[in-house]
Amino acid sequence: xxxxxxxxxxxxxxxxxxxxxxxxxxxxxxxxxxxxxxxxxxxxxxxxxxxxxxxxxxxxxxxxxxxxxxxxxxxxxxxxxxxxxxxxxxxxxxxxxxxxxxxxxxxxxxxxxxxxxxxxxxxxxxxxxxxxxxxxxxxxxxxxxxxxxxxxxxxxxxxxxxxxxxxxxxxxxxxxxxxxxxxxxxxxxxxxxxxxxxxxxxxxxxxxxxxxxxxxxxxxxxxxxxxxxxxxxxxxxxxxxxxxxxxxxxxxxxxxxxxxxxxxxxxxxxxxxxxxxxxxxxxxxxxxxx
Numbered sequence: 001x002x003x004x005x006x007x008x009x010x011x012x013x014x015x016x017x018x019x020x021x022x023x024x025x026x027x028x029x030x031x032x033x034x035x036x037x038x039x040x041x042x043x044x045x046x047x048x049x050x051x052x053x054x055x056x057x058x059x060x061x062x063x064x065x066x067x068x069x070x071x072x073x074x075x076x077x078x079x080x081x082x083x084x085x086x087x088x089x090x091x092x093x094x095x096x097x098x099x100x101x102x103x104x105x106x107x108x109x110x111x112x113x114x115x116x117x118x119x120x121x122x123x124x125x126x127x128x129x130x131x132x133x134x135x136x137x138x139x140x141x142x143x144x145x146x147x148x149x150x151x152x153x154x155x156x157x158x159x160x161x162x163x164x165x166x167x168x169x170x171x172x173x174x175x176x177x178x179x180x181x182x183x184x185x186x187x188x189x190x191x192x193x194x195x196x197x198x199x200x201x202x203x204x205x206x207x208x209x210x211x212x213x214x215x216x217x218x219x220x221x222x223x224x225x226x227x228x229x230x231x232x233x234x235x236x237x238x239x240x241x242x243x244x245x246x247x248x249x250x251x252x253x254x255x256x257x258x259x260x261x262x263x264x265x266x267x268x269x270x271x272x273x274x275x276x277x278x279x280x281x282x283x284x285x286x287x288x289x290x
Contacts, residue, residue, distance in 0.1 A: 015271050017242030018110045018122065019148075020130035021082035023089075024070030026100040026139045039099055040069070046092050046099075047071060052085035063112065063122055070101075072130065074122050079107060079151050079243050083158070083181070086142045090186025093140075104134025105181075106145040107244055109271060132170040136178050136195065140188030146177040150247045161187075165195050225253055225262060236282060237266050240275045259287055 025039055047053055047064075056062035056075055063074040075081040082105045093101055108126030129145060137143045144152070144162070152158035163180040170176055182189045230253050238245035248269050249262075256262040263283040270276040 015109050015111060015124070016076065017107065017244060018126045019075045019079050019082045019105070019107045020110075020127050021073040021075070021086055021103060021105050022067075022070070022127070022130040022134045023072075023086075023101055023103040024067065024134065026102055028069035036069075042096065042099055043071065043101070046089060046096070047073070047085075049092070050085050050088040052081050052088060056081055063120055065121065072122075072127060074110065074127065079148070080155070083144070083148070083152065086181070087183060087186045090140070090142055090183075094185070100139040102134055102137040102139060103142045104130050104132070104137060104144070105142070105148050106130035106133050107147045107151065109241075129176065132174065132176055133178055135170060136165075136168045136176075137192050138188065138190075138194075141192055142181040142187045143178050143192070144181050146179070147244060147247070149179040151243065152181075154246070163189075165191060168195055225256070225259060229259060232286075233262065233266065236279065237269070240270045240272075240279055263287075 023043075025036075025043065028036060028039075031039070044066075052075075053062070053064075053073070056078075057064075059077075061076045061078070061081075065072040065074070073082060073085060075085075086103045086105060089101070090103070093099060106126060106129045108124070108129055110122045110124035110126040113121050113123050133143050133145050143165075149162055149164075152162060158181070161181055161183050163182075165178045165180050167175045167177050178195075180189070180191070181187055230249055234246050234249045237249060241248065249266060252262055252265045256265055263280065267276050267280050270279055
């Protein structure tokens with residue numbers, strides 16, 4: 001299910017923001033080969049039949065990668081696309097109890113690269129982290145990273161469908177903050193076993209509550225940065241990192257006390273050196289005082 005370059009905009013060496021839906025079949029390795037083959041075929045058919053897949057494919061805003069026991073769908077442009085696709089797929093799965101699926105969604109940077117057959121593949125932390133998010137789940141779960149949850153919470157309609165599960169430790173000791181997405185028709189409302197075990201172990205290992213330290217002196221009050229400046233920065237940063245700019249600027253503004261400090265902090269979110277320099281040069285033109 002990989003598409004040739006003309007269907008996906010071609011391979012590029014440019015870092016791009018992608019919205020990734022990673023999924024796999026739970027217990028796949030324990031199944032007989034004939035059952036594996038039938039379930040993978042069923043999964044591919046169900047994915048192709050979702051409206052979001054068809055729309056993104058037609059608009060050349062999608063790279064689809066088979067992973068042996070599942071699929072990775074890499075959407076470009078619309079941050080809601082993988083979420084709508086996952087919910088549609090989760091709803092359809094209720095009619096196919098034989099297909100036990102789990103899904104993870106993350107938004108992050110990727111490169112489009114050609115594989116050995118000259119088809120478009122993707123690489124980068126964006127797709128790797130989507131897999132780590134999925135790995136935290138059990139059958140039926142649709143888990144999303146904090147980056148995705150922050151975006152969805154601003155849209156309103158998803159707010160009641162998200163449950164904060166806290167942090168989980170994944171491969172190489174990395175900690176990620178995950179949320180459980182479930183609706184009346186899709187998802188699994190129960191906490192994943194992995195997070196339940198981690199919570200139980202943490203509770204069991206906790207000793208007597210330590211003595212509470214004396215209250216710390218209040219932190220100095222930072223000068224507020226004008227909303228108009230923050231809005232302008234958001235538009236500037238979005239040209240380099242995409243729709244996650246609004247979240248990045250909001251978080252940085254909460255801990256930065258000046259326009260200069262905020263620009264420097266935001267520049268660190270841009271991975272490409274040339275783009276980072278361009279962003280800072282534009283900042284100096286618009287704000288000569290920094």
